[in-house]
Amino acid sequence: MGARAASGPLGAARPGHVSHTRGEAVIAGRDDTLAHTLAHVEQYAQEDDPLTSARETGRRAESSPISAAGGAALRFLAAAIGARSVVEVGTGCGTSGIWLLRGMRPDSVLTSVDIEPEYQELARAAYRRAGFAANRVRLIHGRGLDVLPRLTDCAYDLVFVDAEPAAYPTYLDEALRLLRVGGIVVFNNALEGAERADGPLSVPDPGTAGAREVGRLVRADSALIPLLLPIGEGLLAAIRDHSADS
Numbered sequence: 001m002g003a004r005a006a007s008g009p010l011g012a013a014r015p016g017h018v019s020h021t022r023g024e025a026v027i028a029g030r031d032d033t034l035a036h037t038l039a040h041v042e043q044y045a046q047e048d049d050p051l052t053s054a055r056e057t058g059r060r061a062e063s064s065p066i067s068a069a070g071g072a073a074l075r076f077l078a079a080a081i082g083a084r085s086v087v088e089v090g091t092g093c094g095t096s097g098i099w100l101l102r103g104m105r106p107d108s109v110l111t112s113v114d115i116e117p118e119y120q121e122l123a124r125a126a127y128r129r130a131g132f133a134a135n136r137v138r139l140i141h142g143r144g145l146d147v148l149p150r151l152t153d154c155a156y157d158l159v160f161v162d163a164e165p166a167a168y169p170t171y172l173d174e175a176l177r178l179l180r181v182g183g184i185v186v187f188n189n190a191l192e193g194a195e196r197a198d199g200p201l202s203v204p205d206p207g208t209a210g211a212r213e214v215g216r217l218v219r220a221d222s223a224l225i226p227l228l229l230p231i232g233e234g235l236l237a238a239i240r241d242h243s244a245d246s
């Protein structure tokens with residue numbers, strides 16, 4: 001009950017057609033019932049003016065903002081662990097950062113890395129519009145895999161990776177070094193890694209291969225508690241388990 005062929009932001013004028021966000025690409029290929037259910041999940045996560053504005057800026061700049069449900073999941077996870085210190089790779093125009101900041105503690109800091117300084121300036125304006133003081137966000141310009149090794153070991157509560165899926169396995173190593181015990185790593189675009197009935201000669205592109213491999217690595221690591229969420233583009237989350245250090 002509740003999921004329907006809707007007419008909201010993700011809504012469809014006709015059954016089976018879902019539109020507008022990055023989640024759409026994933027949702028559109030599924031059967032009608034599942035597509036409507038996932039559209040309902042997206043619509044449930046409401047965005048206010050600052051988020052709508054950040055998303056629209058991202059859409060115009062083609063920075064692929066996270067879906068509303070994906071953002072809501074980030075906020076939920078950050079709030080659940082009382083996050084004070086979060087690292088994000090892939091600032092974009094600030095949509096995911098606003099969601100994260102809204103889940104983090106009031107005295108917390110978001111460190112966000114991107115190779116595009118223009119995007120980061122748009123993100124900075126989006127954070128300001130959402131009411132966050134400038135000292136709540138540390139924006140670092142650079143490639144994630146160049147920046148993360150310079151950050152302090154075991155000093156972060158949550159690491160969110162939303163860039164360079166081909167390198168997700170390497171980002172996992174970096175994230176596990178950065179996370180405190182009980183911290184959470186989250187990868188976006190995890191459904192890219194879904195096994196499909198590819199032909200015998202098909203070779204997955206590097207992004208798909210990276211997403212697939214990080215899923216395998218996370219599930220195989222007994223020091224992690226994994227969760228794959230089929231919302232938006234798919235979120236793969238894992239808690240750095242306490243038992244691994246006892």
Ligand SMILES: C[S@@+](CC[C@H](N)C(=O)[O-])C[C@H]1O[C@@H](n2cnc3c(N)ncnc32)[C@H](O)[C@@H]1O
Binds near residue numbers: 089
């Ligand atoms: C999917 S978008 C991020 C969207 C953002 N998280 C949001 O919700 O608005 C990916 C971002 O990663 C950046 N990017 C791509 N490769 C990168 C890399 N190797 N290191 C850091 N950022 C990268 C792009 O410039 C782009 O802004």
